[in-house]
Amino acid sequence: MKAPLDLRHVASLALRDLIHLAHLPDFDRVQDQISQVRGCTRPVQLVGSTETRDTTTDAILRSYSTADEPTGRLLTACGNRRSSRCPACSRLYAADTYHLIRAGLSGGKTVPDTVRTHPRLFVTLTAPSFGPVHNRRTTDTGENLACRCGGRHRADDPALGTPLSPATYDYAGAVLWNAHAGALWARFTTYLRRALAAHLGMTQKALNAAVRVSFAKVAEYQRRGLVHFHAVIRLDGPEGSNEPPPQWATADALTHAVKKAAERAVLTVASDAIGERQLTWGGQLDIREIAALGDGELTDQKVAAYVAKYATKSAEDSGTVDRSLRCPHCTGRGYRHGPDGFRDLCDECDGTGQSEPIADLPVHAHVRQMIRTAWDLGHLPEFAELKLWKWAHMLGFRGHFSSKSRRYSTTLGALRDTRRAWHTERARAAADGPELAEGTTLVVSHWQYLASGYSPGEELLAAQVRHETALTDRRKTEGDPWL
Numbered sequence: 001m002k003a004p005l006d007l008r009h010v011a012s013l014a015l016r017d018l019i020h021l022a023h024l025p026d027f028d029r030v031q032d033q034i035s036q037v038r039g040c041t042r043p044v045q046l047v048g049s050t051e052t053r054d055t056t057t058d059a060i061l062r063s064y065s066t067a068d069e070p071t072g073r074l075l076t077a078c079g080n081r082r083s084s085r086c087p088a089c090s091r092l093y094a095a096d097t098y099h100l101i102r103a104g105l106s107g108g109k110t111v112p113d114t115v116r117t118h119p120r121l122f123v124t125l126t127a128p129s130f131g132p133v134h135n136r137r138t139t140d141t142g143e144n145l146a147c148r149c150g151g152r153h154r155a156d157d158p159a160l161g162t163p164l165s166p167a168t169y170d171y172a173g174a175v176l177w178n179a180h181a182g183a184l185w186a187r188f189t190t191y192l193r194r195a196l197a198a199h200l201g202m203t204q205k206a207l208n209a210a211v212r213v214s215f216a217k218v219a220e221y222q223r224r225g226l227v228h229f230h231a232v233i234r235l236d237g238p239e240g241s242n243e244p245p246p247q248w249a250t251a252d253a254l255t256h257a258v259k260k261a262a263e264r265a266v267l268t269v270a271s272d273a274i275g276e277r278q279l280t281w282g283g284q285l286d287i288r289e290i291a292a293l294g295d296g297e298l299t300d301q302k303v304a305a306y307v308a309k310y311a312t313k314s315a316e317d318s319g320t321v322d323r324s325l326r327c328p329h330c331t332g333r334g335y336r337h338g339p340d341g342f343r344d345l346c347d348e349c350d351g352t353g354q355s356e357p358i359a360d361l362p363v364h365a366h367v368r369q370m371i372r373t374a375w376d377l378g379h380l381p382e383f384a385e386l387k388l389w390k391w392a393h394m395l396g397f398r399g400h401f402s403s404k405s406r407r408y409s410t411t412l413g414a415l416r417d418t419r420r421a422w423h424t425e426r427a428r429a430a431a432d433g434p435e436l437a438e439g440t441t442l443v444v445s446h447w448q449y450l451a452s453g454y455s456p457g458e459e460l461l462a463a464q465v466r467h468e469t470a471l472t473d474r475r476k477t478e479g480d481p482w483l
Contacts (some may be wrong), residue, residue, distance in 0.1 A: 016456030039465030161223025182399030240407030
């Protein structure tokens, strides 16, 4: 029997664990697992087994068990889309989003390439003003113009986007606008179809029988902490992307409808505490046609890359935190029901409901006030259904960062299934396994969650994988520095 390693002289726990892993009989498999999850920041550890059986003979064709792994468990990627949480998984999410958007513009992934000839617009819808903020305006020649405050801000000035007068800034309106931005978008799409029908002089029923409006959008945070939406809006035939729209359904008609819908989309929010608010889109509406066949300044590739870039971002780009502020023990309520049924103050958060005091967050005063406003509004009875205390770290925004209409293009799920099938087939070919006839096999799996993250030694290996991936990406964009 091989004598156990004596690593008492190694002070570093991570190095000690790495040496232990390196002496395992199948260390290559340890590295292979970490490489397969692309150095995921916090992978999910699973234990269990799976068997593939022949349904006619009940013979076991293939089997796998984590008991055969050198570490006794299987690592799977966390799948978090946010780059601040997991750069590796967010990079894959951005790639999938890019292909999803690109397919709806250029074809591919079950979408015919004739979709390029359909009328297509790239639209940006912004939030209205809730008070003047510090900004940085430049001329066409790049000259930095003075802000309303009289100064000239640098591009990285933390004051950009913050109110000139915090005392008079409408924080309640800003938070409520973020909270209702998704509903405002839904109302916009409804009015878009109505405005298009009115402009073309037909009923909405007749329009729906002849034209389908397809879209894909992504949300982006501005410096002032408010979201705006970038959207690709396309006109198709009634069956979707595989059918061209009528010749009278033009980009000009769609542009007119977008303008009218943006003007008409209004939500009214009433509260005894803050009064009544009219939530509308801002005056900065940007509409640009995406030229057919990639001609012009706005190409399919540029639009897809732009949308994919923001699909992995989150509210932290506006200076906030990327974690929920709810106390996990009382889920933000500040109390728990005791054995007698009465409400007892949560002893973990002292009744505040916060996992960490808002006053102690390392954020700008403007962001802190938006978080505090969202937290306070969320505990008002009239806004209880918004659960703003749950989304306070998102400055009130509780919608999806990216979404699309059903017929725009493929889905993220379909892209993942294709990638999973490719990896499965590759693994089967590498193992030289038998070809399996469709419908004659049964897969029986038993999996259990064990933990999340790496061991200290595995974290060193994952850091190396992330470094090599970042270096490869840098070489793709900047070239090899050694050449």
